Amino acid sequence: MSIHMAGLQDPTPKLPPMLPFFFLFLLFLLGPTPSSAHYSYAVRYTIPLRLSSLAWDPIDEHYLAGSSVGPTIYSISDAGKVQCLLSDISPNSTGAFVAAVAVDDVCHRLIVAFSNSSSVAAYDLRSYRKICALPLPQLDGAPGGVAVDTENGEVFVTSSRRGIVLKVRLDGDGSLISEYEIKNDQGLGGVVHVNDQNPYILVRQTATGKIFKIGSKDGIVNEVLSSGKSNMLAPNGSAIALHSDLSLTVAANQNLLLLKSDGSWSRASVNSNTTVGDQNQWVAVAVATKQEDNFM
Ligand SMILES: *[C@@H]1O[C@H](CO)[C@@H](O)[C@H](O)[C@H]1NC(C)=O
Ligand SMILES: *[C@@H]1O[C@H](CO)[C@@H](O)[C@H](O)[C@H]1NC(C)=O
Ligand SMILES: *[C@@H]1O[C@H](CO)[C@@H](O)[C@H](O)[C@H]1NC(C)=O
Ligand SMILES: *[C@@H]1O[C@H](CO)[C@@H](O)[C@H](O)[C@H]1NC(C)=O
Numbered sequence: 001m002s003i004h005m006a007g008l009q010d011p012t013p014k015l016p017p018m019l020p021f022f023f024l025f026l027l028f029l030l031g032p033t034p035s036s037a038h039y040s041y042a043v044r045y046t047i048p049l050r051l052s053s054l055a056w057d058p059i060d061e062h063y064l065a066g067s068s069v070g071p072t073i074y075s076i077s078d079a080g081k082v083q084c085l086l087s088d089i090s091p092n093s094t095g096a097f098v099a100a101v102a103v104d105d106v107c108h109r110l111i112v113a114f115s116n117s118s119s120v121a122a123y124d125l126r127s128y129r130k131i132c133a134l135p136l137p138q139l140d141g142a143p144g145g146v147a148v149d150t151e152n153g154e155v156f157v158t159s160s161r162r163g164i165v166l167k168v169r170l171d172g173d174g175s176l177i178s179e180y181e182i183k184n185d186q187g188l189g190g191v192v193h194v195n196d197q198n199p200y201i202l203v204r205q206t207a208t209g210k211i212f213k214i215g216s217k218d219g220i221v222n223e224v225l226s227s228g229k230s231n232m233l234a235p236n237g238s239a240i241a242l243h244s245d246l247s248l249t250v251a252a253n254q255n256l257l258l259l260k261s262d263g264s265w266s267r268a269s270v271n272s273n274t275t276v277g278d279q280n281q282w283v284a285v286a287v288a289t290k291q292e293d294n295f296m
Helices: none
Strands: 002-010 022-030 038-047 051-057 062-067 072-076 082-087 097-104 109-115 119-124 130-135 143-148 155-159 164-169 175-181 188-194 200-205 211-215 221-226 240-244 247-252 255-261 267-275 281-290
Touching: 002 051, 002 240, 062 097, 062 281, 072 097, 109 143, 119 155, 143 200, 155 188, 164 188, 188 240, 200 240, 240 281, 247 281
Parallel strands: 051 097, 051 281, 097 143, 143 188, 221 267
Antiparallel strands: 002 022, 002 281, 022 038, 051 062, 062 072, 072 082, 097 109, 109 119, 119 130, 143 155, 155 164, 164 175, 188 200, 200 211, 211 221, 240 247, 247 255, 255 267
């Protein structure tokens, strides 16, 4: 099995504002375990679209990317080929755009968190037909990230403005199950779900870069502390992706960090730190796992 990593960087600070290009980087990691893996090379594609978010679809083996200017989802192949998969222009979503995407490969669903107005929707991963949509005024702001528990289909959405995580079901009309609060009430970014005996989510606080572990059943919140010399685990930013249950890819400025858990995510340390690209900030990252290994 090979593990690849892809990220989006927003180069707009360096290009004229008319040119909404995003860079997609594909980073190839070798080795079956994250600890023995190392970066071999990076490929850069320039994608002529404004994108906000990225997820890997292991069924069709392509990336799914959300638009930051419209309610549109694209697929991006390893070779950088872009295709529009869906554009969900519903009557009350004028001005809507995609804040975050997640893939439930067990239930074959694509989960999309929309901004303006905030909502979350589930689509069939084959036909891209909408299954369910749920407005989320409780977020009190735009969504920061979305993750799905593939064991039971429960979906977690963070607020980019408040320290709030909503747990919802996207069946029938959809329903809010619980609301978890992080005490200092700062905006949250990316979220990932880990299937475990005691399942949990990991959430990144955007302004501080702190990572919180929240029990997905009991809502108990604990900060993941640094086991290294520095008190800070990672700098500010929102993009994270699960690399394995015990390692997390975190995008920070121009760098991609691989954080390694102590086993329970009470503490974690920086396992690798790679600079990719130039002065542009990472806006999204995704990790791809493939069965066949074509890379030497
Ligand atoms: C959200 O929509 C309102 C009008 O519906 C608009 O004024 C506002 O600029 C939009 N915000 C963003 C971030 O697009
Ligand atoms: C769209 O608007 C209708 C009527 O205001 C509301 O009932 C429905 O929940 C909204 N849907 C979404 C996805 O926001
Ligand atoms: C992180 O903080 C620095 C300095 O305040 C700021 O320039 C940068 O835009 C922030 N990055 C993110 C992703 O919020
Ligand atoms: C990662 O490396 C960069 C230099 O390439 C450095 O500035 C940054 O502090 C490092 N981050 C961590 C968390 O080690």
